[in-house]
Amino acid sequence: MTFREDVRNDGLRQAISKLADERFRAIMAGISLDELRALLRGDDITERPNPRYRAQVKSFILHLRPKFYQEGSTWFTHTFRLGYFSVFTFLVEVITGLILMVYYAPAPGRAYGDMLNILSNVTFGKFFRDLHRLGAELMVIVVVLHMGRVYFTGAYKKPREFTWLTGAILLFITLFLSFSGYLLPWDQLAYWAVTIGTSMAEAAPIFGNETNLLLRGAQDIGAGGLLRFYLLHVFFLPLLAILFISIHYYKVAREHSISLPAPIEEKTAPSEKIQSATRRIDILPDLVTSEIMWAAIGLAVMIIAVTFFYEAPLESHANPLKTPLHTKAPWYFWFLQGMLKLGDKTLWGVIIPTVMYVLVLLVPYTDDPNINPFSHTSRLATKRKFSNAMGIVTAIIMVIFSFMGTPNYGVTAPPPVEVVQEFLPEEGKGYQLSICTRIGGCDGGIRAIPYEQLTLGLYDTREPSNYPSGVLGEVMHDFAEEITRRLPDDPAAYGTIGITQAQENLKRMEMTVYFTDPETETEDESSYSLPDYVHEEVHYEGIEE
Numbered sequence: 001m002t003f004r005e006d007v008r009n010d011g012l013r014q015a016i017s018k019l020a021d022e023r024f025r026a027i028m029a030g031i032s033l034d035e036l037r038a039l040l041r042g043d044d045i046t047e048r049p050n051p052r053y054r055a056q057v058k059s060f061i062l063h064l065r066p067k068f069y070q071e072g073s074t075w076f077t078h079t080f081r082l083g084y085f086s087v088f089t090f091l092v093e094v095i096t097g098l099i100l101m102v103y104y105a106p107a108p109g110r111a112y113g114d115m116l117n118i119l120s121n122v123t124f125g126k127f128f129r130d131l132h133r134l135g136a137e138l139m140v141i142v143v144v145l146h147m148g149r150v151y152f153t154g155a156y157k158k159p160r161e162f163t164w165l166t167g168a169i170l171l172f173i174t175l176f177l178s179f180s181g182y183l184l185p186w187d188q189l190a191y192w193a194v195t196i197g198t199s200m201a202e203a204a205p206i207f208g209n210e211t212n213l214l215l216r217g218a219q220d221i222g223a224g225g226l227l228r229f230y231l232l233h234v235f236f237l238p239l240l241a242i243l244f245i246s247i248h249y250y251k252v253a254r255e256h257s258i259s260l261p262a263p264i265e266e267k268t269a270p271s272e273k274i275q276s277a278t279r280r281i282d283i284l285p286d287l288v289t290s291e292i293m294w295a296a297i298g299l300a301v302m303i304i305a306v307t308f309f310y311e312a313p314l315e316s317h318a319n320p321l322k323t324p325l326h327t328k329a330p331w332y333f334w335f336l337q338g339m340l341k342l343g344d345k346t347l348w349g350v351i352i353p354t355v356m357y358v359l360v361l362l363v364p365y366t367d368d369p370n371i372n373p374f375s376h377t378s379r380l381a382t383k384r385k386f387s388n389a390m391g392i393v394t395a396i397i398m399v400i401f402s403f404m405g406t407p408n409y410g411v412t413a414p415p416p417v418e419v420v421q422e423f424l425p426e427e428g429k430g431y432q433l434s435i436c437t438r439i440g441g442c443d444g445g446i447r448a449i450p451y452e453q454l455t456l457g458l459y460d461t462r463e464p465s466n467y468p469s470g471v472l473g474e475v476m477h478d479f480a481e482e483i484t485r486r487l488p489d490d491p492a493a494y495g496t497i498g499i500t501q502a503q504e505n506l507k508r509m510e511m512t513v514y515f516t517d518p519e520t521e522t523e524d525e526s527s528y529s530l531p532d533y534v535h536e537e538v539h540y541e542g543i544e545e
């Protein structure tokens with residue numbers, strides 16, 4: 001019937017509401033407005049046949065989902081929704097990444113400027129950049145935790161071996177998605193972390209140099225390397241991720257469903273529990289509404305984090321001629337950096353990590369009593385003592401390797417360099433003034449000393465009576481303590497801070513450590529110093545007395 005006929009038969013009001021209902025159902029795959037309300041409130045269906053099943057058949061997105069799960073598979077404590085959160089963080093990355101892409105061009109002459117532009121001129125630019133960076137880190141955490149959950153609940157066992165395999169490939173993709181984004185800001189942190197990363201590829205046997213060239217586009221990272229990392233980051237790896245997430249989810253949703261908790265599946269739980277665990281839970285409304293709630297909670301947590309606590313770092317412009325003191329890989333690759341400290345680059349940087357990764361890929365196939373006499377076919381924790389112990393030992397080893405990857409372990413820089421860099425780091429805030437602790441934190445490290453408190457003069461740690469008053473005096477005190485702590489075998493070592501007026505409104509502050517160089521074997525004094533400049537108009541945050 002046409003709209004005009006409806007008006008003639010039922011009146012204008014009825015005809016409009018019928019038209020609206022038709023349009024609404026067309027968009028919502030057969031669900032009426034009343035039904036949508038009932039669905040979101042968790043009420044019973046409003047009409048028959050069940051429009052919720054119809055929607056699942058008709059809508060593309062819902063079509064990808066199974067109609068129902070068994071209740072036990074959806075218990076929060078079974079999966080912690082970690083697979084779901086992996087997809088969630090990936091989607092946050094896609095959306096925020098598309099926004100950032102609009103304002104960014106992958107060329108060495110532009111990239112850093114574009115970052116500054118995003119941070120200062122683009123509306124909500126900093127917000128989206130922080131969200132994107134936080135999302136990338138969260139995605140790595142969530143995917144690793146998801147893998148841990150699957151491992152410790154034995155959910156990779158028959159028939160889900162292939163699901164695990166595709167998951168392990170997704171782990172690799174996730175890590176490299178995050179890492180390939182690392183270079184794009186074109187700052188010192190990015191440039192040197194990626195230089196180290198790609199130089200590990202160089203250590204690979206036979207094709208090392210070729211792999212390195214392929215990644216960097218030249219002997220050193222430059223325009224070619226930046227473009228390659230950009231294409232990996234925005235095109236190749238996301239496509240690969242979408243492909244593998246689809247396969248992974250198809251296996252979960254269409255073939256094997258999510259596993260039930262082991263005591264339910266193996267019927268060792270009390271019968272009432274088994275009964276409730278095997279009840280049907282419809283995707284619509286129960287699961288979808290809970291997923292909407294988790295997405296809202298996830299987004300709220302991320303937004304609160306970037307608004308109040310989290311800030312994506314941006315260091316100074318990439319400088320291929322100046323290697324910073326402690327180049328650091330992103331935290332999820334610290335374990336590799338730690339392993340590299342153990343010796344040969346090819347063995348510890350390439351061969352052993354590759355073997356470790358292959359072992360991860362093969363977990364479901366090797367955890368089989370026919371291959372490994374310690375393993376067990378059961379998924380019950382009480383029966384998988386060996387596998388669980390292996391999982392825990394691996395996690396502990398990874399934490400230890402990661403700690404070894406930080407500059408706290410096996411530091412190679414000479415102590416005088418460490419002392420000066422601690423107070424005046426080339427990047428970051430470094431040393432926190434004790435006044436910062438008293439006033440609850442301030443932001444600029446030693447650079448936060450107010451301009452007017454930088455009294456001109458040369459201060460020497462051997463003459464505490466000449467220390468200036470105020471914050472600078474406190475710094476001298478800490479400086480002297482640090483020299484004694486870091487150079488215990490050199491009692492003659494001392495330090496100076498010299499403050500001069502470089503220009504009107506600009507003071508020069510130079511920190512120097514004098515020490516006896518053990519290598520020269522003479523009593524001659526060596527020194528290491530770094531200058532810094534403080535402008536009257538530039539205020540680091542937080543310190544005002």
Ligand code: HEM
Pocket residue numbers: 079081082083084086087090143146147150155156160163164165166167168169170171174245248249252257258259260
């Ligand atoms: C981007 C990365 C990943 C995404 C988006 C993802 C997504 C999912 C989702 C949505 C589920 C359904 C159950 C749940 O929420 O826990 C699932 C289950 C599963 N995932 Fe992943 N996953 C990823 C990475 C991994 C990794 C790294 C592994 C292991 C190496 C893995 C192995 C599995 C297995 C075996 C299941 C079936 C578990 C069961 O039935 O209890 N996944 N995944």
